[in-house]
Amino acid sequence: MEQSCLRSANYYNYLKQSSCLRIDGVDDAKRFSSLLGALDIVQISGENQMELFSMLAVVLWLGNISFSVIDNENHVEVDSNEGLANAAKLLGCSVPQLVIALSTRKIQAGKENIVQRLTLTQAIDARDALAKSIYAHLFDWIVEQINHSLGTGRQRTRRSISILDIYGFESFNKNGFEQFCINYANERLQQHFNRHLFKLEQEEYLDDGIDWVSVEFVDNTDCLSLFEKKPLGLLSLLDEESTFPKATDLSFANKLKQHLSGNPGFKGEQDGAFKICHYAGEVSYDTTGFLEKNRDPLHTESIQLLFSCKSDLPKDFASVMIAYSQNKSSLSCHLLVDSQKQSVVNKFKAQLFKLMQQLENTSPHFIRCIQPNNKQRPRQFEHDLVLHQLKCCGVFEVVRISRAGYPTRMTHQQFAERYGFLLSHSVASQNPLSISVAVLQQFSIPPEMYQVGYTKLFLRTGQVAALENAKNRMLHGALRIQRNFRGLHTRREYYTLKKGATALQSFVRGEKARFRFDYLFKRWRAAVLIQKYTRRRLAATMFTDQLKNIVVLQSVMRGCLARKKFKCLQEEKESKVINSKVRRDVRNNISQVRLCHVSSRSPYLYILSVINLAR
Missing domain, CATH: 1.20.58.530 (Methane Monooxygenase Hydroxylase; Chain G, domain 1)
Structure with a gap:
């Protein structure tokens, strides 16, 4: 708001004319905050919002521009004041351009253009016309932005609900x-x-x-x-x-x-x-x-002023003013005058x-x-x-x-199609008019409550309710029958599908089981084969180790036995040597004994003594 150079409301001529600047119970700051929120909701960008408020400020500052009479013909010049400077600044034009637009008018006389000064009344009207034009086009621009945001163009939708709020x-x-x-x-x-x-x-x-x-x-x-x-x-x-x-x-x-x-x-x-x-x-x-x-009196000068502004909105407003001309970029007076003839x-x-x-x-x-x-x-x-x-x-x-009157009206064809199925008996003539009259008679609708026209059936208020109730009851019963039949049909289909699904599942599961069994059997055979070779390898290794141990043990035992046998043989050899020596000694002793006792003993005793010695 600082960019708009705004002041209090009682500072502006357009606002203070009513002498009512405040309303009891209305918080202007809160409502302005709500307005900003609404503009955000309809997707008007912050930049466009600033342009919007700037144009509103232009309208207010234009109302503060004053004029001074400079001659006896009531011609005027624009007073250099704050309103003039701020309006030119916000429009994006120079102060001299705005002065020319508000105080002069070009008149074409043949091939020459004559600049004529405006009178006081004409200048005030030109100023107010420019302000009203900006305000009116700004309102149209806001509506266009809202419609664009809501997407209500014909290209997006064919149907719409519109509200026309008219002044009374x-x-x-x-x-x-x-x-x-x-x-x-x-x-x-x-x-x-x-x-x-x-x-x-x-x-x-x-x-x-x-x-x-x-x-x-x-x-x-x-x-x-x-x-x-x-x-x-x-x-x-x-x-x-x-x-x-x-x-x-x-x-x-x-x-x-x-x-x-x-x-x-x-x-x-x-x-x-x-x-x-x-x-x-x-x-x-x-x-x-x-x-x-x-x-x-929005003159050519005012439109040219808007075209020359640096701000985008005034240029758009000027373009709209001559929208019916084919060349929108041309600023020729002829086109501008034509656009203002209306x-x-x-x-x-x-x-x-x-x-x-x-x-x-x-x-x-x-x-x-x-x-x-x-x-x-x-x-x-x-x-x-x-x-x-x-x-x-x-x-x-x-x-x-x-x-x-008869607020409810239907063609005979529409009425027959809508309520014809309520007839409890068939009608000889199957044309829509006969069916419609038969339906009304069946439900005992008084003749004064309806009239039969050439193409339509007209009913007073409340008469369709009985038909609609009967139709709803009929439809409700039909829906119950349809619901039960569809339920039965659906259950049968469900059971059939369930049976088929079960058979399919059993087949699939069997195939999967068989496939898995074959897979596991092959793995088992492979495992058995691996185990066999592993066990054989382990057994061979154990056998080799045991064989080595046995061979070592046998060699130890055999060595031990051989040493024992060798010792025994050695002892036996020694005993034999001893025995042979003893025998030799015995033999020698016997020979001596024999010699000593031959004479004194018998031969039999002698032999026994020799045997004992031998032992």
């Missing part, structure tokens, strides 16, 4: 050009309301040949003709008078009296005032400012007709807002004011036609 009918003590345009728009929208709720409905009844007593309503066709008739309608006469340089508001009022005095909807008054009989009542208008406001009421009328075309292609629903009192207080109703609004808006007629 206005009638003040002093009504000017603004109230004139607003009430004209309300007349057109009221005709759309009448057309959909009265004319089209009753025309449909009559076209289809049913008995119907027309409901009278306030038809504002004459009032719209007073506005739009060419060449002697209010709008045409206003445009014609606006083209004359020397025309005044009083001359415009006199022209209206001259051409429209015979119209019952128009009444001329004194001091440039006139009355129009609207659908909501008579409204008196003061013609002061009509011509100037209708001309919308008056305010013509632009307003064109936009209103475009809106009406869009409304005609929709299925409208209307919400009437009634003002309870003129004091803007809650829970307080002024009986006469509310009654007057209900009468003017046609609410009573809407209630009357709704009570007497």
Whole structure:
């Protein structure tokens, strides 16, 4: 906000005119914070938000630009003040450029361009026109950004739900050009309301040949003709008078009296005032400012100023102003003048007709807002004011036609297709009309509660409810039968699928088991083979080790036995040697004994003694 050089609200001429700068119970800072949050939600970037607030600041600073009269012809020059400097800075243009745009006008005379200074009134109108143009295009830009964010373009969607919030009918003590345009728009929208709720409905009844007593309503066709008739309608006469340089508001009022005095909807008054009989009542208008406001003095210089700005938004606004020209980049005066030939009421009328075309292609629903009192207080109703609004808006007629009318209507074909299956018996004729009448008779709907037209069947309020209830019961029963049948069918399919799945699973599991068995058997055989060779290897190794040990043991034992045997043999040898020596000694002894005792003993004893010795 510092970039916008803003000050307090009472500093700006556009804001302090109402003398109401604060509202009790409204926190401006909190609501501004909510506004920033809303702009973020609709995806308006921070840079675009700053441009938005800068343009709003431009509007405020333009209102503070003042002018000084410099000659007797009331020509002016722009005062050099803070408003001028800040407006030029925020627009992105130089101060001299802004001064030229607000205080001069180029007039083409042949091949020459003459620069003419503006009078005080013209300069103020030019300044205000530039401010209003920037503000209006800024509003359109915001709407465009929101629509782009929401993606409501025709390329993205074919259907939409739109809300049209219109200004209400206005009638003040002093009504000017603004109230004139607003009430004209309300007349057109009221005709759309009448057309959909009265004319089209009753025309449909009559076209289809049913008995119907027309409901009278306030038809504002004459009032719209007073506005739009060419060449002697209010709008045409206003445009014609606006083209004359020397025309005044009083001359415009006199022209209206001259051409429209015979119209019952128009009444001329004194001091440039006139009355129009609207659908909501008579409204008196003061013609002061009509011509100037209708001309919308946004001159070529102002558009060129916007094109020359460094900021993007003013350039976009200027491009929109000449959007109908094929070469948007050209700044020729001819194109710019052509783009400005259309008056305010013509632009307003064109936009209103475009809106009406869009409304005609929709299925409208209307919400009437009634003002309870003129004091803007809650829970307080002024009986006469509310009654007057209900009468003017046609609410009573809407209630009357709704009570007497037939809100439910279907073609015979649609009715037969929707409710024909409710018949408990067959009908001889199978055409939709016979089926429809048979259905109504079966459900004992009184004849006064419906009418049969050429192509459609018309029913009063509440009669379709009985048919819908019967249809819902029938459909509910059918749904229960379908549910049970589908359940049975589904269970059978389930069991069949389950059986097939079980068989498939068993086959697959068998195949998997067999495959696994073969795999395990092969692994077992391989393991057995490995074990066999391993065991044989281990056994061979153990046998070799044991054989070595046995051989060692045997060698040890054999060595031990051999040594024992050798020792025994050695001992035996020694004993033999000893025995041989003993024997020799014995033999010698025996020989000696024999010699000694031969004589004294017998031979038998001698032999025994020899044996004993031998032993």
